[in-house]
Amino acid sequence: MPVPRPKIPIAPVLSRASFSLARGGRPASVLDAGQVRKVTSGRVAIAMALRQMGVGTGDEVLVPAYHSPSMVPPVLWCGATPIFYRIGADASVDLDDVAAKTGPATRALMVTHYFGFPQDLAAIRAFCDARGLQLLEDCAHCFFGTHQGRPVGSWGDYAIASSMKFFPVYEGGCLVSARHRLDAVKLRPSGPGFEAKAALATLENSFSHGRLPILDAMLRLPLRLKDAAWTTLKSRRAAASGAAAALAPASSDSGFEFEPRWIDRRSAWFSRAVMACASTGRIAALRRRHYLALAEAARGLPGCRPLFPVLPEGVVPWQCPLVFDDPEGVFERLQAAGVPLVRFAQVRWPGVDGATCVNSAMLARRVLALPCHQELREDELAWIAGQLRAALHVQASAA
Incomplete structure (x- = not known):
């Protein structure tokens, strides 16, 4: 019987462990x-x-x-x-x-x-x-x-x-x-809709990846009612004004748009509260541990190497970037398997190409970054490493 494909978060999602203490201090x-x-x-x-x-x-x-x-x-x-x-x-x-x-x-x-x-x-x-x-x-x-x-x-x-x-x-x-005072930078709130969106989207993302199951069960019906009410409200606002203003910036949904109306707006209270309460020691320790595990899994594999083979003391990685000789073949196999990937700078500003910088074009094409964030479970991390090994061995066999 095939092992079910896990739905692994590409970025941190809220869990009970998010607030657990970790050794090593802040x-x-x-x-x-x-x-x-x-x-x-x-x-x-x-x-x-x-x-x-x-x-x-x-x-x-x-x-x-x-x-x-x-x-x-x-x-x-x-x-x-x-x-x-x-x-x-x-x-x-x-x-x-x-x-x-x-x-x-x-x-x-x-x-x-x-x-x-x-x-x-x-x-x-x-x-x-x-x-x-x-x-x-x-x-x-x-x-x-x-x-x-x-x-x-x-x-x-x-x-x-x-x-x-x-x-x-x-x-x-x-x-x-560190060099200039920010006293003149005054931030203002973005309203109750933004505050609600920031909190509920965080929770819904957590639920969709199997975290906080008890809270998920408790809020399932209210959230469905919320979705129905919000859909109705957006359609009415769009009919009245021709367009419904977004409650949150496009950056929150991985969009590239820049929206000046969000300048001088304060981050949501819920987000600031999570940042204040989350265990930063755990974030740093687990990201380093997961990076090393993925780098070790890549060691010796054909056509693959870490962009940064050494993890210096004091570095807390965002992702684990790997450089591939044949990135497209690996990308297709990992993507088909459901492995979350980042291809940083694959899309760059128009006109910025290999003539501008050959190394930028090379890295944008050949680097695939795997998640190493603190909310990965051990079985999820092992599954990612296994899929990486399988994809590269299949590619080596085909060659």
Whole structure:
């Protein structure tokens, strides 16, 4: 009898274990880097950081060629022009190319810590200081961790983070600054509809992956009634106004859109409460353990290697990125099996291609990232590792 395919969450989902204590204490995070404002997404935080930097019309912002397309619209919203710089084959910043592309109109350098692994921040900070550039530290993949004994996020003039990549919440991001005060950044609530959406979507995502079964059974009927009532309400609002405004930003549903109306909006109370109560020690310890387990499962497999073969002390990964010789064949097999995957930067800003940066195009094509978050169960992690081995052995046999 075939083993049923598990429905594995690609991102953390709420469970009873989310709040259990873990040994090792509280890990450092971007929240320790400086003043913090908790907003609805990382891309909104990028726009707010650029605004705080004074970036405007006629300015240029250096953006990595290896990027999510959601990173670019905040630059355009400020009236600035994105200039794309190259990265190395290991996703490190190519400072020689950054220097070549720095001109009189360059105001800021955006640096991304891919998959949770910090860049060489001391060298990048010195580069920016020598040229009068402001540094925007993109910690969307790197909420927790340290570099040379300092929390991630503390090297930039400003830093941004995406809390929903690390905590079991539906929405959330952070604007942080170690060098500038954020007293002038005043956040306002987004209303009861947004608050309800943030809480209920978090719970429903948890229920859909088999977590919190008792609460799921208790709320099943009320949630069905809620769905029916909300469908009716949306249809009425759409009929009256021609369109129904979304209760939450597109980023919460993995969309790439940038919606300026969410700027200066506070993250939902439910999300902030989960972040305050969740065991951060557990998050860091399990993500590291799961990363090492997946990297070990990939060791020695044909046509596969970890992008980051060593997990340094202080690094808390977002995903486990693996580099494949034949990514398409593996992707098709893993996707058909139901393994959740991330192909970061597979879609990039129009015009950013191999001519812009050969390594960006290579990594976007060849890297498949497996989940290593703290809410994976041991049997789910073992199943993912088994599917990876099976997919690569089938491919090797076919070759």
